[in-house]
Structures are given as C-alpha cells and as structure tokens.
Amino acid sequence: MKKLVSRRDTLIGLTAATAATAAGAATPPESAQAFLDRVAWQLLDLQPERATTLGVDEGAHAGLRRRLEDRSPDGVAARRRFLAGALADLAKLPRTGLDASTATSLAVVESAFRTALDGMALPYGVATIGDWRNTPYGVVQNVGAWLDVPQMLDGDQPVRNTADAEAYLARLAAMPAQLDGETMRIRETRALGVVPPSFLLDKTISGMTQTLAEAANGDGPLVGPLARKGKAVPGDWTTRAAAIVQTAIVPALERQLAEIRAQRAVATAAPGLNARPHGEQWYGWGLRAGTTTRRSAADLHAMGRARLADLQAQMDVILRKEGLTQGSVAERLIAYQQRPGIGFPDGDSGRRQIIAYMQGRIDAIRPKLPQAFRRLARGNLEIRRMPLAQEPGAPAAYGGPGTIDGREPGKVWINLGDPSIHNRVTIPDLVYHEGIPGHVWQGEYAQRLPLIRSILAFNAYSEGWALYAEQLADELGMYEGDPAGRLGYLMGLAWRAVRLIVDTGIHAIGWSRDKALAEFIAATGLPRSNAESEVDRYCAWPGQACGYEVGRAEIVAQRTRAQKALGARYDLRDFDQAVVDGGNVPLNVLADNVSRYIGRRPG
Structure with missing residues (x-):
C-alpha cells in the first residue's frame, strides 16, 4: 500500500528544503511528490477559500483563513502564470519508476491545469482550476x-x-x-x-x-x-x-x-x-471542461435523445402499474406527484419534514454500503438549507465533503425556497446523489490522497459518480417496495439525459429559453419552477450539465469491461473501491485506473 505523507511531514520537508537552499546547498531535482505538494499549496495561496473548505488553513497556513481570492484581471493573470509555470515544471519531471498513484496524480494535474489554462486564453469568462463552475x-x-x-x-x-x-x-x-x-x-x-x-x-x-x-x-x-x-x-x-x-x-x-x-x-x-461573440469557441471548451472528452455537441445531443427514450419506456411500465395509462409520460409523472401522501405541507413545517425525510433515506442506506465497498468512508454529513438569497438561482440541492480533519461535516445544501419541488418521488435519488454514496461519500475517499487531489475535481467524474451512486442505491434495494422512489430514480436519470439535449440545444442549436423549458418539462415532468432553475443554470454554466450522463455512462462501461475481463472473479466491491480509491480523475485516466484494477486481480 502506498505510504501516505502527512501535511505536517510535507511542511517540515518544505521548510528544510528552503533552509538548505538559503545556506547555499545544492538543490536536488524536485521529486514528483514534492512537486504535487508544492503546487497544492501554491494553488491554495491563489484560492484561499479552498483551504478553509478543506480545513487545512492552520498552523503555518493559518493566514489563508483571513484572505479571499483575487478575482480582478490581475488575479486572473496571476493564476495564468502559475498554471504555465507548473505545466513547464511538470514537463521536466522524470516519469520512470513512479507508483501508480503518483502517476495518476501527475496525469490529473496535467489535465486540470492544461484545461484551465486553455480556458483562460478565451477572451472572456471564468475558467476555474479544478472546479466545475466555468462560466462566460x-x-x-x-x-x-x-x-x-x-x-x-x-x-x-x-x-x-x-x-x-x-x-x-x-x-x-x-x-x-x-x-x-x-x-x-x-x-x-x-x-x-x-x-x-x-x-x-x-x-x-x-x-x-x-x-x-x-x-x-x-x-x-x-x-x-x-x-x-x-x-x-x-x-x-x-x-x-x-x-x-x-x-x-x-x-x-x-x-x-x-x-x-x-x-x-x-x-x-x-x-x-x-x-454571443466567440460563442462557438467558448462552448467547445465548456464541453471539453464539463465532460473531459472531445465529444461534439451533435454527438451529445443524440446520446441524450437515445437515453431519454429508453428511460421513458421504463417509467411507462411503472406508471401503468400505478393505474396511470393516459397521457404522456411527463403528464402522468406530474399527476402521480400530485397524489395524496407524495408531497409535504407548505411552509416551515413542510421544510422540516423534507429534511427529516432526506435524513431517513441516508440512515437507511448506511447499513447496505458494505455490499458495495471493501473499505467504508465515514460519511460525515449534515443536511442544511441554502442561504435564502441563493435559492432563486440555485438547483434543487448540491453537496460535497467536509474538512479533511472531520471537524466540519460534509453538507447537502437543499433549496427550500419553493418546498413543492421536493416530494417522496424526487427526494431519494437526490440524497443518494448529493450525499451517500454520492458526492459527500466519494469526496471523503479523495481526501485520503495527496492534498492536490482534494483540490482538483473533474465534473464528468464527480457528477458521473454521483449519478452512478443513484444506480448503486437501486442495486442495493433502496427502491424495493417504493414505486415512488423508483419512479423518482428513473425520473432523475431522465433529467440528466435531457440535460444533454437542452444544454446543446441552447448553446449549439440556438433554442430559445421557452423551447428549452418545453423540452425539459415534457421529458421530466418536473415542476416549472424547478425547470426554470435548471434551464437557467445551463445558460450560466455552458457544458457543465453534459458531464452527468457522460460520466455515468463511462463508469458503467468500465464496470462492464471489468465484468467481462474477470468473469467469476469480478466483485462489485472491488470495482467500486478501485473507482473511489483512484480519486477524482478525467475519464481517460479512469479507464487507466480500471485497467490496473483488472490487471492486479488474483488469477
């Protein structure tokens, strides 16, 4: 097993190296591990809020807790210089003899930094480093x-x-x-x-x-x-x-x-x-950043159409069993969600019940996780309402892990501005996606890797894993005897399929907002207020919404590959462990990690 280097050891090592240099000693060539540690702290110096989110703004780095990122043109220029310098240094590092984990980390850094630097060469917008909120x-x-x-x-x-x-x-x-x-x-x-x-x-x-x-x-x-x-x-x-x-x-x-x-x-x-000026160029980069692939808008649009048709056929079967046989799938989904016992009361009472229901779903899946993983994360989690000013422009929920030391728990932030968007259909897959075994769960595994790996994330992997987590919940039996929850699961998958259609429709085909809303509602049956929040999000973050289904499909494809290669030796727990232990990666690196997992299985 790879030896984990503590942040205290890293700090001591960097301090000693600095002292040796000051004394005139010859500086040895930088190791891969030293490079990874150095660029992590340099990046946090540029983005000090991330140090607080990770809980590493302590000791010698406590000053980061007092600062905010420079978002001025000068701040962008500083980030651009950092990326260019780091990529130049990375190119000089010897790659022979590296263990698999370190080689993966270097590939992750190279992909994240190169994509961000290319984004910063665009004439406008925000190109993030290891984040998903790229926007013009x-x-x-x-x-x-x-x-x-x-x-x-x-x-x-x-x-x-x-x-x-x-x-x-x-x-x-x-x-x-x-x-x-x-x-x-x-x-x-x-x-x-x-x-x-x-x-x-x-x-x-x-x-x-x-x-x-x-x-x-x-x-x-x-x-x-x-x-x-x-x-x-x-x-x-x-x-x-x-x-x-x-x-x-x-x-x-x-x-x-x-x-x-x-x-x-x-x-x-x-x-x-x-x-908009240079819009085709910007959207091409946005799709690349959002999917970690070079797939075209036309390809992604067709992928979404095919996936949606399959999911609607599955939903039709459930709706017919529930006595809903007339109208489109979306119309019947709307009718089903209006049945007594599906929704929650209005006002603060309903908001409290929504949070309690979400917590109940999290509590119910925890005992089943040993069926899907060899080594369990802690799953340190709390459910919180979003700040009120954020709710009008925010999605239904989002989540992520807490601090590395565990003192601040991971959070699922829930949009309760309009409680009617949440019900017993929509909630289960939402909490599995955002919480456990989704974003919060996967993020805790990533935090066991070198610090730079906790900072850098790839939208297609992050959201692909979270969507795959919904599938795991289904495979673990979380929707058995719960037609509302299973319908919501399929509806959530359809939601992500239609994102491919709507995102590319808006930015590449030229759809109006009304056209995008009509397509979204017709495909999902989600309330209009929820649909508006979603479509407006795609307008603000071009390409980001395409990462979900692209990432999920790739994880499932890699799982199928592992099953075929290993035959009777395949075990779901080993596959899932290999995916989360490999950390947050571009999809091509995910394939490399799965290849190593297949190769090391006992024969």
Whole structure:
C-alpha cells in the first residue's frame, strides 16, 4: 500500500528544503511528490477559500483563513502564470519508476491545469482550476462573491476562538476588493459585447437586492454566521462586522449592482453562447471542461435523445402499474406527484419534514454500503438549507465533503425556497446523489490522497459518480417496495439525459429559453419552477450539465469491461473501491485506473 505523507511531514520537508537552499546547498531535482505538494499549496495561496473548505488553513497556513481570492484581471493573470509555470515544471519531471498513484496524480494535474489554462486564453469568462463552475459571465444568479462569500462564511469558516473571529472580520474586510475585481471584469466583458441573458440578470438583480437589504443585519448572510458561531468567544464581533459590512461591503455591492443594471439595459433574451461573440469557441471548451472528452455537441445531443427514450419506456411500465395509462409520460409523472401522501405541507413545517425525510433515506442506506465497498468512508454529513438569497438561482440541492480533519461535516445544501419541488418521488435519488454514496461519500475517499487531489475535481467524474451512486442505491434495494422512489430514480436519470439535449440545444442549436423549458418539462415532468432553475443554470454554466450522463455512462462501461475481463472473479466491491480509491480523475485516466484494477486481480 502506498505510504501516505502527512501535511505536517510535507511542511517540515518544505521548510528544510528552503533552509538548505538559503545556506547555499545544492538543490536536488524536485521529486514528483514534492512537486504535487508544492503546487497544492501554491494553488491554495491563489484560492484561499479552498483551504478553509478543506480545513487545512492552520498552523503555518493559518493566514489563508483571513484572505479571499483575487478575482480582478490581475488575479486572473496571476493564476495564468502559475498554471504555465507548473505545466513547464511538470514537463521536466522524470516519469520512470513512479507508483501508480503518483502517476495518476501527475496525469490529473496535467489535465486540470492544461484545461484551465486553455480556458483562460478565451477572451472572456471564468475558467476555474479544478472546479466545475466555468462560466462566460463573471457575476450572475449563481456565480459571484455576493453568493460565494456568505455561503463559505456560513458553512465552512470556523469561529472557535479570538483568532478565528479576527480572521472572519479580515475576510469581510477583503470582500469589497473581491467584489470590485469582479465588477471590473464584467465591465470589460460588457465592452466586448458579452452580457448574460436578460432573464438571468433579472434573477441576479433580485437576489443581490435582497442581499443588500439583509447585509448588515445581525442575522443577515454576512454578520449572522459570526453571531451564531462566535457566541462563546468574548468580544464585540457582530458590531465590528456590521460596521465593515455597512461602510465597505454594501458600497461595493451597490457598485456591482449598478454594473449589473447597466448590463440589463443592453441585454437580450437570447439564452445561448451561439448568440454571443466567440460563442462557438467558448462552448467547445465548456464541453471539453464539463465532460473531459472531445465529444461534439451533435454527438451529445443524440446520446441524450437515445437515453431519454429508453428511460421513458421504463417509467411507462411503472406508471401503468400505478393505474396511470393516459397521457404522456411527463403528464402522468406530474399527476402521480400530485397524489395524496407524495408531497409535504407548505411552509416551515413542510421544510422540516423534507429534511427529516432526506435524513431517513441516508440512515437507511448506511447499513447496505458494505455490499458495495471493501473499505467504508465515514460519511460525515449534515443536511442544511441554502442561504435564502441563493435559492432563486440555485438547483434543487448540491453537496460535497467536509474538512479533511472531520471537524466540519460534509453538507447537502437543499433549496427550500419553493418546498413543492421536493416530494417522496424526487427526494431519494437526490440524497443518494448529493450525499451517500454520492458526492459527500466519494469526496471523503479523495481526501485520503495527496492534498492536490482534494483540490482538483473533474465534473464528468464527480457528477458521473454521483449519478452512478443513484444506480448503486437501486442495486442495493433502496427502491424495493417504493414505486415512488423508483419512479423518482428513473425520473432523475431522465433529467440528466435531457440535460444533454437542452444544454446543446441552447448553446449549439440556438433554442430559445421557452423551447428549452418545453423540452425539459415534457421529458421530466418536473415542476416549472424547478425547470426554470435548471434551464437557467445551463445558460450560466455552458457544458457543465453534459458531464452527468457522460460520466455515468463511462463508469458503467468500465464496470462492464471489468465484468467481462474477470468473469467469476469480478466483485462489485472491488470495482467500486478501485473507482473511489483512484480519486477524482478525467475519464481517460479512469479507464487507466480500471485497467490496473483488472490487471492486479488474483488469477
């Protein structure tokens, strides 16, 4: 088994190397492991919020807890220089004699850094490093510091002592510069003739206006988390925080809102990149980043059509057994979800019941996980409502792992702005996807790898695994005796198939928003409010929605390959373990990892 290098050992090693260099000693060639550790900390220095999310902003790196990412043009230039330098250094590393895990890590870094650098060469937009929120628009209804900072402060920023409280205030003080950096970039993009669709800007204006109204309140999105977390820490923290918000953050938000309104004045309702300068080029890159393949929009559109037809045939069988024989599959799905006992009450009572039902599904699958994995992760998880200002532009839910040390649990963030989008049909596959054995579960395995592997993620693998996790739940019997849950599972798969259709329809074919909504609702039977949130998300993150089904299909294809190669020696537990132990990877690297798993099975 590969020896794990602790972060303390890494820090000691880097300190010793620095001292030796200062003393004039000859510097030995950098090892692969030293390179991986170095670029991890360099990347976190550029993206300090990630250090907090991972829980590694401590000790010598505690200063990261006080800072925010520079989102100005200068900040983008710094990230571009880092990527170019890291790729040049990577090219010099000897590759002979590397263990499989290290070789995989180098391949992961090369793919993530090259894709991001190519994205940053585009004339506008946000190309992330090891993240999935690539967008041509720097600030919209689901993108920007106005959303990211409050959620990070609420979900990840610790306030355990005086130093933590001061770090929280320092981050508040850094937020105006971050906002102004974004504003500068979106103003430059507007000068290029690129602004978001009008309907996205309307949502952004509404959400940002709400944030401004609540900003300085003691229970608002910026001061509230400090008030809750810092109750036991002596000091007048909330008063100081409110002063920073009122005197510095609010004016910066108002400047950004003014720019958003200027964009709205010239915006059109055209939803796709094909209606914008360099749109075809940008969408090609977005599909590459979102799927880690070079598949064309036409290919992906056809893939979605074929998959959807198969899933609708399966749903038709269940609906007929439930006595629903008239109308389209989508119409019958809608009718089924309106039956007594499927939904939850309106208001806060219903919201509490939704969270309780989600928790019940998580509790029910835990005892079954030894059937699918050789070594279990902890599955440290809590279910939380999204910040209110985020809900109008957010999906139904999303989730991810907590800190590496386990002190902050993983979270499933649930959108409860409109509770009617959640019911006993839609919830089960949602919690398996976002929580266990989906994003939270897989993320904990990734956190056992070198630090850089906890930072870098690939959309097709992340979302493909989460969709495969829904399939595992089915194979573990979680939908037995539950036609509503099984129908929701198939409906969720259809949802991801139609994403291929709608995303490519919007950005490559030239569909209107109404056309995209009609296709989405007709295919899934989801409520219109849910459909609007989904379609608007595809408009904001071109290509991202295509990663789900592409990733799931590749994992299943690799599983079929392993079954054929191993015959009677195949075991689901070994396959699933190989996939999660290999970490978050591009799909071509996933295939390499599965090949190694097949090759090492006892004969």
